[in-house]
Amino acid sequence: MASHSDPRIKKTKQRLKSALFQLLKNESTKNISIQQIVDTAAITRGTFYLHYHDKKDFIQAIINEVTNEFFLACLVDAKAYLDPKVAISEHDVQVFSLRKGFKFIADNYETFTVIFKLGRGNAFTDKATQLFDFYIQLFLKKFDLKQDAKTLHNQFTADFIVAGLLGITRNWLNDGMIYSPHFMGDKMYILIHDRMDKKLDVRDFFVN
Structure with a gap:
């Protein structure tokens, strides 16, 4: 076989x-x-x-394949990015590089233009959201980032960032990528980290 x-x-x-x-x-x-x-x-x-069992199974397989390739290309070792805030060893945890994310999408423009439209509703968005949540939970668990009543809940913050990131990415593609991947990565980083203090929180999962 x-x-x-x-x-x-x-x-x-x-x-x-x-x-x-x-x-x-x-x-x-x-x-x-x-x-x-x-x-x-x-x-x-x-x-x-x-x-494949049927067309639905075929389409879902493509979505899974592209999404997994996307995260494989964009997840990076956290040590170099978090060292100023927390001491960790290499390979302890991964974070998401915004620049790498937008570059990967730009390099695969035709694929992502199609993939955002595959399946019912927003099948790619749903799959990407699931994987973002999986890796963010690993990040939160690693640093024991418990909820603090005096601050925004980490899960709410993460959900808001992921939804905004995927929505902006879709619009960027639909507009013909009028801004460079580098520009998009930098702007998203600034938006996410605006007025952020030195305390580690879920926003540190998203790096430049």
């Missing part, structure tokens, strides 16, 4: 993904059939069903 790392399987899945993205230039996911996808990819329906 072929494994998921089999080059033939990777090639087949890439052809299917490319076919879907090509079709999405003129159609919505709702109007695209599996037959159209396999015809465009020049493979059989049987081959498609060897890898």
Whole structure:
């Protein structure tokens, strides 16, 4: 039995993904059939069903793949960024680089223009939000950042930042990336860290 790392399987899945993205230039996911996808990819329906249960499963797999690649490219070791506030060892925890995030999206512009539109509602936004929450929780647990009645709750703050970041990213793509990734990363960093004191909190998960 072929494994998921089999080059033939990777090639087949890439052809299917490319076919879907090509079709999405003129159609919505709702109007695209599996037959159209396999015809465009020049493979059989049987081959498609060897890898996916249905179109929904196929689309979710693409969303998962792109989202995982996004975080792999953007998560960085926290030590260099948090040293002024807290002493930690290398590889203790990861934080999210805003500059790397916007650069990765810019480098994969066509993919992200499509991925924000895949699935029902905001499927990519939902998946990205889940992963942001997962890594933020690791960050909060590592530094034991408990809720403080005198300050904003960390979870509320994190939810607000993530929602704003994803919304601004979508608008940036829709506007044709009129600002550079570097500019976007810097501006988002300033917005998140504006008037922040020297005390460590959830905003320190987002670095430049």
